[in-house]
Amino acid sequence: MSTDGTLSIGELAERTGVTVKTVRFYSDRGLLPEAARSSGGHRRYGPESIDRLRLIRSLRTLDLPVPVVGRVLDQEDGLEDVIAGQLQELGSQLAALRWREASLQMLRDCTAEERADRLRLIAAVAAPPSTAALARFWRRWLPARLPARLVSAIIEQAVPQPPTDPTPAQVLAFARLHAFVSRPCPGTDQGQPAAHRPDHGYRPAVLYDGLGEAYALASASLRAQRPPQEGEALDCFVSAYAHSCGTRDTPTFRRRLSGLLAADPRIDHYWQLTAELRGPSEPTPGAAHDWLCAALDTHTARPAA
Template sequence: MDDMSGDTSLTIGDLARRTGLTVKAVRFYADRGIVPPTHRTATGQRRFDPAAAARLALVRTLRALDVDLATVRRVLERETTVAEVAAAHAEALDAHLRVLALRRAVLGWLCSNPEEIDVVHDLALLSADARRLLVEDFLTAVFADRPGTEGPARTLTPELPEDPQPAQVAAWVELAALTRDPDFRALLARLAARQGDLRPDAVAVVRDRARLDLDPTSPEAAAVVAEIGAVDLEYLEAANDPRRERYLTLLALINGWDAPESVAAELDWFLRAAR
């Protein structure tokens, strides 16, 4: 501010009042060369030009946004731009928000499932990369990298959204546990291996033509079975395993798809009628 000698330079106190920073903070930035003084008085007090106030205002804003001091210095020295720093920090913040959303969903799920606390770090809080690797390992075990299985593999791939709901987290935990079950893997591997040798719509045919209104032991039911024709009963028994249908239900919930239509009643009826 002006004094009797006409000096218009600013003291540390002046900068603190202009920027809203504390005197201690202004002194900190001055000591580290963020706002170098233009000169010193005869008594050794530092003096700053008006541009130092604008410089400190920018520093204050960037630090409030958690920009580290080294990056602040690079902005002030024009080694990078505010826009570039803002873009990088916005991207980092988006990633952090995705992590927070997952944690919030996990906490919401734990409110209703406190007994499942042991699986939180094991399954619920896996990173996106860890989830991908778990699923890839499962699908490799099921399809054994056979040619032409890319499409079916995609239809069995869960993709937990970046901001999942607690119900989706619960579904993921249950599905992930299923994928690590050796018996379930073997079941789907058997189904996948035999699909190429069967009419691809075997389950759909049974679903569409089963007659639940008929006693499966009746002659009328036998006629329906004969009309459907030869179907691999071992394959249908495997397809009727409740774990398979549960996996598809969980998969739909995780991916935001419509819930799959249950065919358990139709398969039960057909398997009884066919024997």
């Protein structure tokens, strides 16, 4: 250290346990300001540069890019925010690695005949996967002009989130689900339930407002492994359909509704794959709908007293 308290580039490197090349690198990028230049034009650094360089090195061991380190040092970015951002990015990277690992295990464990088809399926899915295609499917499938709050609520219930630590079977189920929803969706005149179409006398927004409650009640019965039966869930289900077309819940209406629901197009494959992703402990809306339809069929098939 010179008489004015400054350090040469070599002295700073020695004090902090780095190479002269490292000091020059951070200095050239503005992270380590010089205090002065010697008469011979050599760099001189103040004693505070020792702590600053040690902090730079600590931040760099966290794999923070040089520009981010500079913003932290200049207090343009808070260290807590930077750490939170790095943790989020690292979480995404780990999720991608776990997904790729499960994908490779799935390919390793299948037969040679299955491998080409499975490769095609997983090639269409990012790692970690996005649910955007599934959300688009539901926006096409749902009736037109539903309130935004209803659409959001339905998509939240109907779209399964990819597991953070998937099994090979879950990777395959998601890839198949992605392929299913990526196919062309039938138009409103082909393949849509009758209750989706206002020209059939239904008010879809009224229907879906009531179905959410009915599905929740049926899901509780499914978790308890109760067979389809009459009760609050079925009454709520029928009431949703009755109110949506401006009529009352009567035995005649129930018989007619049973026939209409039996004739509706179905997306069973979607719900089967969703159940594989969620597991048996979390009933899907599709499973709740089937339970309610079975309860309605049982009820309408019983002779009137």
